[in-house]
Amino acid sequence: LKEQFNQLYAPPQVHSAVQGGMQLEFGHEMQALVEKFNSPNADRVHSLMNKVKDVNDKVVESIDKLLLRQDKIDILVDRTQLLSESSNSFRREAERVRRVVW
Template sequence: MAAILYALISSINSPTPLVEYSSASGNFQQLALKILSKKITTPTISYSYEDKYIFHCLNIDGFTFLCLAESAFTYRTAYAFLYDIKDIFMEKYGERAKNAIAFSLNKDFSDIIKKRMIFFNTDKNADKLRAARDNIEKTKDIMIENIDKVIAREEKIEMLVNKTQYMSESSFEFRREAVRVKRHFWWKNTKFTLLIFASFMIVLFFILVIACGGFNFKNC
């Protein structure tokens, strides 16, 4: 299944991320940093790499929100993800994030990127979220270029991606969700059983009250 594999957030004029998260291993971070170093301000632009992977960039509010996805992963969902983490990031930090130093927000925000990445990778209706849809509608044109246009030949890097970590995390997330669903139905069945038992005991109590001549059980 095609997926988003990596994401970062940086100040728009900075060549280094404030925060990043990767669900795969490889050297794609080097290419991402090359893109950042060009200080591109086009609002929405995507760079393809050998028709296998695409770097999607959202430059907005003084920040760059970038993700790497497999080429089969839809542009719509990739940008829905970027707008989503942008909204969360701006609500949490706002303008003060522009004064943060490189990677200083990793501890606080990388786990949020991870959770949102898993959501957009696994939920088929993720791009239909109202907030995401409204933002995507504003994006009339997404400029799509080959990455060679922004990275000089002498700077070119052969990108390597290993999805083992992503597959492992996806498998873990699937198992965790399966356990959660199993517990939900177990608790639902348990509550139903307890309700039946409580109802039975109440009925039995009133039968005993009637049979014993009242609440003082004088006939028993």
């Protein structure tokens, strides 16, 4: 708005203008902005943008939780594999000891 005003009027014109003297020429620009920002559509858009932001935040949070869960599952799989290998090794060693003892 300020840039538009400065493009239309030079500083000497602004300083020598009487009160309300530029309103006829520039008033429609100000009125258009007032109507734009006071319209119910602007509030709806703002409300929808807030809802979209909330949904986006929830999606990001869910993805973070999912990634943490996946990390825990990967750790559990690794530990399970180690346990399986250890139990197989223990079983073989127990069978070897049993043969030696008997």
